[in-house]
Amino acid sequence: MKIVYVDDDEDLRDIVELALLSHGGFELQCSTDGASALALVEQWQPDAVLSDVHMAGMDGMALLAELQSNPATARIPLIFLTATTDRQKRAGMLALGARGIIDKPFDPRRLGEHLAEMVSGAS
Amino acid sequence: MQNDQLSGLLCIQQSVLASSGVLQQTYDIIVENHAVMPQATGAAIELIEGNMLRYAAVRDSRPEVKSMQLPLVGSLSGRAILTGATLICNDSETDDRVDLEACRRVGLRSMIVTPIPYRGANIGVLKFYSSEPGVFGDFDELVTQLLVGIIAAGLSQISETEALAMKGKLLEAVQLKQEFVSMVSHELKSPIAALLGALPLAEDALASGETATGQRLLAIAMRNAERMKRLVDDLMDVHAIDEGHLSLDLKNVELSEIVSTVLADLEPTARSKQLRFAVTQPQEPIRLNTDPNRLSQAIVNIVANAIRFSPIGGIISINMELSANQAVIRIDDQGPGIPEEFRDKLFTRFSRVAGDHAPGTPQGTGLGLFISQNILHELSGGIQLDSQYKSGARFIIRLPTEQHQAGRGSERGG
Numbered sequence: 001m002k003i004v005y006v007d008d009d010e011d012l013r014d015i016v017e018l019a020l021l022s023h024g025g026f027e028l029q030c031s032t033d034g035a036s037a038l039a040l041v042e043q044w045q046p047d048a049v050l051s052d053v054h055m056a057g058m059d060g061m062a063l064l065a066e067l068q069s070n071p072a073t074a075r076i077p078l079i080f081l082t083a084t085t086d087r088q089k090r091a092g093m094l095a096l097g098a099r100g101i102i103d104k105p106f107d108p109r110r111l112g113e114h115l116a117e118m119v120s121g122a123s
Numbered sequence: 124m125q126n127d128q129l130s131g132l133l134c135i136q137q138s139v140l141a142s143s144g145v146l147q148q149t150y151d152i153i154v155e156n157h158a159v160m161p162q163a164t165g166a167a168i169e170l171i172e173g174n175m176l177r178y179a180a181v182r183d184s185r186p187e188v189k190s191m192q193l194p195l196v197g198s199l200s201g202r203a204i205l206t207g208a209t210l211i212c213n214d215s216e217t218d219d220r221v222d223l224e225a226c227r228r229v230g231l232r233s234m235i236v237t238p239i240p241y242r243g244a245n246i247g248v249l250k251f252y253s254s255e256p257g258v259f260g261d262f263d264e265l266v267t268q269l270l271v272g273i274i275a276a277g278l279s280q281i282s283e284t285e286a287l288a289m290k291g292k293l294l295e296a297v298q299l300k301q302e303f304v305s306m307v308s309h310e311l312k313s314p315i316a317a318l319l320g321a322l323p324l325a326e327d328a329l330a331s332g333e334t335a336t337g338q339r340l341l342a343i344a345m346r347n348a349e350r351m352k353r354l355v356d357d358l359m360d361v362h363a364i365d366e367g368h369l370s371l372d373l374k375n376v377e378l379s380e381i382v383s384t385v386l387a388d389l390e391p392t393a394r395s396k397q398l399r400f401a402v403t404q405p406q407e408p409i410r411l412n413t414d415p416n417r418l419s420q421a422i423v424n425i426v427a428n429a430i431r432f433s434p435i436g437g438i439i440s441i442n443m444e445l446s447a448n449q450a451v452i453r454i455d456d457q458g459p460g461i462p463e464e465f466r467d468k469l470f471t472r473f474s475r476v477a478g479d480h481a482p483g484t485p486q487g488t489g490l491g492l493f494i495s496q497n498i499l500h501e502l503s504g505g506i507q508l509d510s511q512y513k514s515g516a517r518f519i520i521r522l523p524t525e526q527h528q529a530g531r532g533s534e535r536g537g
Contacts, residue, residue, distance in 0.1 A: 011321070012313070012320065015320035022324065083316065
């Protein structure tokens with residue numbers, strides 16, 4: 001399963017990478033912000049995008065909107081990995097078309113399983 | 124004449140209603156209306172300021188009248204304020220309640236003064252005067268009281284506006300506090316997520332003999348525990364700043380020594396990006412009477428930012444000089460500079476520009492510049508961004524030198 005992970009936190013990128021690799025069955029590429037993720041997603045055509053919300057420059061919500069407006073990326077599901085507990089914001093993410101939300105902090109041993117379920121689950 | 128006066132009164136009422144509600148406009152409308160008191164050669168609104176009465180509005184072409192001040196005690200206006208009654212003086216030459224000298228100076232023979240009530244006290248008077256004796260009567264007393272009613276209404280409207288503004292400010296403060304708490308929790312969650320992510324993976328890696336991966340993950344955990352510590356330290360400082368008791372321990376120190384220590388501390392981080400510090404300083408040492416730890420903290424934040432935003436292999440210039448009794452420290456980097464739209468927010472809490480999460484450098488807490496600015500302010504100095512500088516970001520710190528500070532201290536004492 002090909003995943004693009006977008007987060008401006010270098011350490012979290014490392015952790016997600018190690019968590020998914022140790023789970024097995026994932027291929028991962030990372031971006032540090034929404035703008036560079038757009039090009040990567042369009043070119044690499046992953047099975048899903050996992051993204052932080054709170055990022056300087058183009059944030060997760062803007063990235064989601066951009067991906068959806070481009071026919072080449074519109075069908076690729078996006079899952080947010082976020083520390084946001086604000087109910088309204090979370091509802092907004094789903095209403096905008098996010099496939100799901102995984103909370104930060106997350107259990108790295110279960111991240112792969114959780115992600116695979118979300119990607120293959122609801123369509 | 125009475126009909127004309129009532130017309131004038133109506134005209135004033137309409138003008139005040141149509142005005143924007145600014146009190147000064149109301150004052151001006153009243154004193155400028157001639158019809159309401161046609162026999163008067165001038166009109167004024169005098170308000171208490173300390174133990175004097177100052178003209179808030181006046182209709183009189185003579186400059187000496189416009190700038191006039193009256194004593195509260197010994198003038199008819201003062202007496203009206205103290206007694207709360209409308210007072211008429213028919214001839215200033217024979218009336219011992221008036222300030223005769225002041226009346227002669229402006230050629231005033233008769234007047235009518237009515238106190239302006241506000242919240243149970245009188246805050247000033249409305250005064251009409253004439254160069255002729257005996258021109259004001261009972262009907263004029265009624266007119267002035269009606270006019271004062273218009274002013275009082277304006278005043279109570281202002282206090283309502285003030286109350287609304289106060290409420291708005293309070294709501295804003297509560298909202299800021301809530302935003303702050305939400306931002307702090309968010310900022311803490313990132314290192315916590317890294318810790319809780321890295322530690323179980325480190326455990327697994329070490330258990331399966333992948334020592335290198337385990338160590339890499341432990342380093343991540345360590346880095347993020349430190350990041351949490353930095354954030355908590357910064358939050359304590361922000362709290363101290365908010366409470367107004369940032370502790371200072373003043374000592375006589377040499378600026379270049381402080382800068383050297385700061386740069387030595389940051390050297391490993393700078394080296395990881397192959398950055399070089401270029402330091403210039405005058406031959407004569409710059410001595411300051413300051414808190415060396417707080418000043419170091421303020422400078423560390425600026426240099427750490429410079430490191431964070433510098434391109435690999437860049438130069439960070441630190442220039443110290445004496446200028447007009449001030450120690451000036453200029454810190455330049457070769458990074459992208461501060462985007463114009465961000466400059467207003469630069470010194471506010473949790474303000475961040477894109478690219479703050481540069482690899483290899485410790486992450487900022489978003490509080491650094493806010494803290495630095497407040498520390499420097501406490502140290503009687505300041506910091507600013509040089510917006511003219513185009514080759515990166517340039518921050519300029521200014522601090523009073525030892526001599527300058529000593530001078531100010533004795534001024535304060537005397």
